[in-house]
Structures are given as structure tokens and as C-alpha cells.
Amino acid sequence: MYRLNIVEQNTAPDGTWTLTLAAEHAAGLERFVFRCRIAAPLLQKGTITDPQAACASLARWLEGQFEQVRETSLKAIRSEHRLSEFAFDALQPGPFQSH
């Protein structure tokens, strides 16, 4: 089991949120950090009003994409010394698709 925590949260002038998240193994075996960028229109359309709610939605999304996100994030940190970034917008709303 992994826990998802917000390390940092930034809001751009256009309202886009950039969340830096850390996924940590419950037994302390592993941690990897990555970024998620959520476009302002998605936040306005949906019911996401605070970063913790966004984090909860991203946790559900991460469950379905876990291995891919984990490998991408670890590889980016190991080889390129940068955080991998996952963007959510109108074309790819991910867990922020309004019903």
C-alpha cells in the first residue's frame, strides 16, 4: 500500500494548479515524487475546491496507472534528475472528468 501526500502546491495566474506529490510505501520501502498539473477549467467544472480533494482524486487515478507512473517517475529522477509531470486538461481530464 502506498500513501499519497502533497509536498508542495502552486497556483498559476491562470488558475492552473501544480501539485508536487510524494507516493510513499506504507512499510517505508520506497518513495517517489512527481508533479501533476491540473488546468483551471477542470477545477472550475468539477467539484474540486481544495488540494486535498484533488489529491484524493489523483490517488484513485494513480491506482489504475500505478506501475507506469512509478516507473516514469523513478526513471526521471534517477536518470534526468527531474520530476516527471502529468498534465490534466480538457483533452485528457483523467480523474477530473465531470459527469
Add this chain to the structure above:
Amino acid sequence: MSLQLIPPDVNVDFVGKRKFFVLLSTAINLAAIVLLLVKGLNYGVDFNGGTVVQVRVSRATTADELRRALAPLDLGEITVQDFGQSGQYLMRFEKLSNLKGFTQRLDSALDKAYGHHVAEVLRVESVGARVGRDLRLHAVEAVAAATIFMGCFIAWQFRNVSWSFGAGAVIALVHDILVVVGALVISQLQFDLTTLAALLTVIGYSVHDTIIVSDRIREDALKRRREGLPEIMNRAINETLSRTILTSGVAIVVLIALLALGGPILRPSAFTLLIGFITGTYSSIYIAGPVVLFWERRVKIKALPRAA
């Protein structure tokens, strides 16, 4: 005027000088075995077990300062690698008796030493000692299986000329593996999963080069039934020399660039591939062929069946 790095009528006596190079290679292989037993490879966390932590520190710091920051966690000996201008550091330590809550304790220790949010832990990876041991065993099995399979395949494919081609290929492969492993022991570059992948790539490349030479020997043996095997072998090696040198040369140039510019993460695998490609080219000429000659005491080639 065409570019000719190797003249088409080159006639180097490779087979005549084989004894010297076989002795040289044997000495190098024995030295590699001794080094492996005495010093050993620098296994990464994948094979050794242990914990790796990569942090980004937003102010100037030193390896010693990082070690002092983590001293309260009682982690034993910590190896710190500086990635340069990125402000990132890689820390390795062998044993961690209690992993539970480790990342939180790590955050607290770094916050206490550097201040809140100055040092950010980007990744933590831990491998248990048992998993590391199992991975090492599987790595040896993978290398052995690849080598044996290659040998059997080549022996079968060249059975019409001589079954000893398979033995020559296997011995050349073992030679290449030992040379590469010896180089890794001397350089103490980290041996991890990517280095293992590079070693398996070396096996594939080396046997590919050996097949090229062996196939030309088979072709020449069809055409020149009156000549002895040493003459046929020498001719075949000279005829394929241009292709061998150019193909290997191009690959080696790329690997030198990768080694020089690839950075610390790519260095172990680039180094492995570079040494492996050089020794793979050498062994195709000076190891595989002499093994076949040693095996075949007679110099006559067996009658080859008519092609279908």
C-alpha cells in the same frame, strides 16, 4: 576515390600468431577470476540489498553536511554521490534495521539540519538482502543460459563444417564475460540491473561477430576443399576484417561518446558495452578460431553435402 580503411587484399597472419594471443587471453582471464574472488564487483542496491535516497537541496551543501544531518538516524556508513549543478545528491547505505516510518524520520532529520523545505527527498528505494541475493543468482543464471544456448545453436548451425564451432563460440563468450567483469572489478563501477543488461548485450554482440567469421569460414570451406583449415580460417578472417573493424569501430565511437557525455548514471553500462565490444571483436578473431583449430587435429575439411 573510394574510402578504404582496410585494403581489400589485406593478408595478416592471424592464425599463425594465435598461440601468443591465446596465452595472453588466458593470463587476462585468470587475472580477472582472481580479482573477482579477491576484490569482487561493486554491486548496486539491486544485488546487494540496502537503501538509496536521492535528495535535492536548494542551498549549497556538502557530502559531509548531509552525513551529519542523517547521523541521528544511525544508518551506519553512508555513501554520498554529488550530481553536480542540479543540487541533487544520491545517498546509499547498506543496512536499515527498521524501515517503518523511515521516510518520515528522514524528512524530520533533514528539516532539522537544513530548515523546512530546503532539502527535498525525491526518491527512496530499498531492496532486502534476500531479494538482492536472489537477483544475483538469477543474473548468473541469465548469463550462463545465454552463453550455453548460443553455443548449442552455433554448434548445430555449423555442424557440417565442424561441431567445434560451438565450443569456440562458448569459449570466446566466456573470455569476453571475464574480461568485462575484470574491467568492472578494477574500475569499481556499480554493477546493477542496467550493467547486467549491458553484459547480456555484449554476449549477443560477441556471438554475432563470431558467427560472421564462422560463416565466412564455412563459405570458403565449400569453395576451397584442397586447402587446410588454418589457411581457410586465416583467409576468412582477412576477408571479414574490413566489415568487422568498421562495424565495431562505429559502435565503439558511439560508446566513447556515451561514456564521456552520458553522466554518472549511464557510465557503468556504457563502460561495460565499450569493453565488451572491443573484446568481442578481438575474441572472434583470436579465440574462436584457435579453439576450432585446437579441436580439429586434422586439417582436412569434411565433405559438405550438396546444397538443396
